[in-house]
Amino acid sequence: MSAIQSAFPGSVLESRVESDRRLWITVDPKKLVEITQFLRDKKDFDHYSGAAGVDRINDNLFEVVEILTSHGAHQVVVLMKVKIPRDKPSVRSLTGLYWNANWYEREIWEMYGINFEGHPELYPLLLPDELVGYWPWRKDFKGYPDTTTGERAIEQVGPDGYTEFKIMPHPELIKAGVVPERPKYPTFREREEAEIKSDSEMIMHMGPQHAIVPGPFLLDLLIEGERVKKAFLDVGYIHKGIEKIMENRTYLQGLVYTDRMCYLASITNNEAYCGAVEKLLGITPPERAQYIRVILAELSRIQSHLLGTGEFLTLLGAATYSPFQYMIIDREDIVYLMESVTGARITHTFVRFGGVRNDLPDGFADKARPILKRMRERTEEYMDLLHSDPIYTRRMRGIGVLSPGDARRLGVSGPPLRASDTPYDMRREDPILVYPDLDFKVVTRKAGDAEARVEVRLEEILESIHIIEQCLDQIPEGPIQEKLPKKIKPEPGEAYYRVEDPRGEMGFYVVSDGSEKPYRVKVRGPVYAYMQALPPLLEGAYVADVVAIAGSMDACTSEVDR
Amino acid sequence: MVLKSLKYTLKTALTTTEVTRLYPEVMMELPANERGIHELDATTCIGCGSCARICPNSCIEMVPYRYGNPLKNRKMQFPQIDYGRCTFCGLCVDECPVSCLKMGKTTEIAGWDRKDIVYGPDRIAVKKFSEKEVAELEAEAKRQAEEKKKAAAAAAKEKAAKAKGKENKAKAKLGEGGEA
Numbered sequence: 001m002s003a004i005q006s007a008f009p010g011s012v013l014e015s016r017v018e019s020d021r022r023l024w025i026t027v028d029p030k031k032l033v034e035i036t037q038f039l040r041d042k043k044d045f046d047h048y049s050g051a052a053g054v055d056r057i058n059d060n061l062f063e064v065v066e067i068l069t070s071h072g073a074h075q076v077v078v079l080m081k082v083k084i085p086r087d088k089p090s091v092r093s094l095t096g097l098y099w100n101a102n103w104y105e106r107e108i109w110e111m112y113g114i115n116f117e118g119h120p121e122l123y124p125l126l127l128p129d130e131l132v133g134y135w136p137w138r139k140d141f142k143g144y145p146d147t148t149t150g151e152r153a154i155e156q157v158g159p160d161g162y163t164e165f166k167i168m169p170h171p172e173l174i175k176a177g178v179v180p181e182r183p184k185y186p187t188f189r190e191r192e193e194a195e196i197k198s199d200s201e202m203i204m205h206m207g208p209q210h211a212i213v214p215g216p217f218l219l220d221l222l223i224e225g226e227r228v229k230k231a232f233l234d235v236g237y238i239h240k241g242i243e244k245i246m247e248n249r250t251y252l253q254g255l256v257y258t259d260r261m262c263y264l265a266s267i268t269n270n271e272a273y274c275g276a277v278e279k280l281l282g283i284t285p286p287e288r289a290q291y292i293r294v295i296l297a298e299l300s301r302i303q304s305h306l307l308g309t310g311e312f313l314t315l316l317g318a319a320t321y322s323p324f325q326y327m328i329i330d331r332e333d334i335v336y337l338m339e340s341v342t343g344a345r346i347t348h349t350f351v352r353f354g355g356v357r358n359d360l361p362d363g364f365a366d367k368a369r370p371i372l373k374r375m376r377e378r379t380e381e382y383m384d385l386l387h388s389d390p391i392y393t394r395r396m397r398g399i400g401v402l403s404p405g406d407a408r409r410l411g412v413s414g415p416p417l418r419a420s421d422t423p424y425d426m427r428r429e430d431p432i433l434v435y436p437d438l439d440f441k442v443v444t445r446k447a448g449d450a451e452a453r454v455e456v457r458l459e460e461i462l463e464s465i466h467i468i469e470q471c472l473d474q475i476p477e478g479p480i481q482e483k484l485p486k487k488i489k490p491e492p493g494e495a496y497y498r499v500e501d502p503r504g505e506m507g508f509y510v511v512s513d514g515s516e517k518p519y520r521v522k523v524r525g526p527v528y529a530y531m532q533a534l535p536p537l538l539e540g541a542y543v544a545d546v547v548a549i550a551g552s553m554d555a556c557t558s559e560v561d562r
Numbered sequence: 563m564v565l566k567s568l569k570y571t572l573k574t575a576l577t578t579t580e581v582t583r584l585y586p587e588v589m590m591e592l593p594a595n596e597r598g599i600h601e602l603d604a605t606t607c608i609g610c611g612s613c614a615r616i617c618p619n620s621c622i623e624m625v626p627y628r629y630g631n632p633l634k635n636r637k638m639q640f641p642q643i644d645y646g647r648c649t650f651c652g653l654c655v656d657e658c659p660v661s662c663l664k665m666g667k668t669t670e671i672a673g674w675d676r677k678d679i680v681y682g683p684d685r686i687a688v689k690k691f692s693e694k695e696v697a698e699l700e701a702e703a704k705r706q707a708e709e710k711k712k713a714a715a716a717a718a719k720e721k722a723a724k725a726k727g728k729e730n731k732a733k734a735k736l737g738e739g740g741e742a
């Protein structure tokens with residue numbers, strides 16, 4: 001902190017040291033890029049974790065919060081804020097410093113209308129073209145189609161023969177100038193067609209419905225012969241606006257929506273959200289609750305890795321045996337174990353502010369131990385099988401190599417990052433709950449290819465089993481719920497809390513204005529970062545390997561389009 | 563390689579537990595914590611509406627229902643749940659101050675149209691009063707209400723008398739004051 005102050009006198013407007021791992025600063029918008037560069041080059045903040053916009057409509061300001069961390073050099077998270085006037089919002093883009101700032105800034109632009117000077121491609125990412133210009137996440141957004149009339153969808157046949165349904169604004173409103181003017185930009189199709197340079201190139205569409213991920217997204221490949229020259233990604237097909245919905249629900253009701261962002265990681269999503277709200281409320285859960293939360297988080301990691309790996313292996317056409325069915329059989333045991341605690345199979349809504357919903361049922365440990373033991377044997381079996389399968393090895397080894405430097409630059413986290421020889425795990429980096437008391441190792445691989453990513457996942461299952469067994473041994477008796485105020489109304493403030501999701505770094509940034517509802521919730525999901533890293537990873541690959549590369553990332557669109 | 567895979571295949575085939583169930587005949591065994599269709603104890607529900615307020619999807623509506631306890635639930639309003647919207651999150655169960663709403667092990671909700679899956683209190687109530695008990699309770703409630711009315715009337719009378727007395731006193735005082 002003092003280093004920044006001495007290097008840039010007068011440009012740090014406000015600062016707050018929350019703990020030894022969180023630093024909040026508000027800086028002068030003019031100096032934003034310089035300060036970020038200083039932090040990146042001199043202070044090892046080499047991981048750009050995300051950015052969030054906040055609409056402070058009462059102060060007539062927009063805030064942009066940049067979240068900077070480091071890949072293992074230290075554990076400090078800097079939340080750097082700039083405040084800009086609401087009538088002409090514009091900040092300088094950080095895309096020159098961090099490659100992966102691109103999508104985060106695009107999202108803020110399309111949701112808030114904050115311009116990013118120097119951004120290379122300020123096109124909408126999650127929103128459909130019709131919605132751009134309405135800036136839906138501003139607080140004075142009235143809803144869409146608020147400005148339309150009864151005749152909602154209008155059928156239009158375009159010159160290319162496609163029928164499109166458009167929701168048009170009322171002509172009188174257009175005349176009166178109520179309908180905002182749309183920014184001009186080339187559409188997705190124009191952008192990709194502009195890249196076709198010769199007759200030997202063509203565009204191949206994968207998606208919006210494709211088997212490589214359980215969710216719709218469009219992956220367009222510009223191919224020349226068998227090679228991918230460039231990849232274009234369009235997400236947002238199932239954008240649900242969960243962040244905005246949560247602004248209109250009380251804190252407790254918002255919990256239900258965190259489940260639905262990604263059904264494989266619902267416990268960790270609950271955990272991240274509750275952690276952030278607990279920080280705002282200033283409470284810590286009792287120890288028994290912390291243990292229960294760890295047990296469930298690890299169980300959820302096991303089932304997520306099993307499903308992700310199994311599904312992916314089926315896509316690869318794994319020969320001679322059917323891993324998906326096998327892994328589903330095993331996953332069933334784990335899911336049943338979780339169901340016996342939470343009462344639901346995938347959408348748990350289990351973690352509560354300052355505790356958990358209910359205690360472990362009687363005899364849980366006795367039931368869990370044999371299942372875990374069997375799970376361990378089976379995982380070792382899978383590893384053995386995959387190692388000795390020549391077809392599998394040919395299709396995976398050396399495919400989609402992500403070097404450690406690239407992996408960090410592209411901002412991926414979780415198993416793909418660890419497979420690229422970077423031991424970066426939130427359970428170590430930003431320890432929460434009782435993780436510091438538990439013994440586990442961070443699984444890494446040197447190779448960084450598709451095979452390494454699957455290996456990391458499988459070995460993490462073993463580590464998770466080890467963690468759960470320790471928890472079952474150590475778990476103390478005691479209460480499971482901290483005393484809460486009658487109405488959950490945190491003091492005005494903000495908190496950022498991150499956990500290790502099955503897929504990587506999941507962070508929740510929650511702003512409170514002292515009312516019953518959160519003022520702003522921002523989700524920093526791991527899959528968003530993978531997706532962003534996909535096009536550069538696919539460049540130069542064979543078409544046949546695209547599925548192997550994209551599938552080995554274990555993505556989930558539902559979380560990108562939360 | 564092939565032999566190894568076969569070995570594991572055989573091992574799995576011989577050792578794993580049941581994988582497929584004959585669904586409608588053989589049901590899965592559900593844990594005690596299962597969050598299935600709600601179960602309402604109509605004899606204790608106080609009709610406070612907390613469940614309806616907490617529900618994130620507004621699927622609970624308070625509707626009149628006869629077989630509850632009129633002593634505790636004066637307006638005789640009980641939750642009706644629209645399973646077309648319910649996400650089985652269980653927040654309503656946690657919120658109930660008298661723990662009369664629970665979630666059970668039934669999970670099948672199919673119906674022919676949308677109205678079929680709106681479950682009124684009669685369909686979710688697992689415990690309710692019989693007609694006779696309700697009649698008794700109603701009589702009791704009536705009696706209590708009347709008693710209360712009487713008591714209230716008496717109290718009002720007393721109050722009025724007191725107020726009058728006070729007024730008189732005050733007047734008297736005022737008179738004294740005026741005289742002095």
Ligand code: SF4
Pocket residue numbers: 616617618619620621622643647648649650651652653654655
């Ligand atoms: S379980 Fe959740 S969604 Fe269903 S009625 Fe209760 S509060 Fe509403």
Ligand code: SF4
Pocket residue numbers: 606607608609610611612613614640641657658659660661662663
């Ligand atoms: S079920 Fe419980 S929360 Fe709902 S009205 Fe009855 S007493 Fe209140």
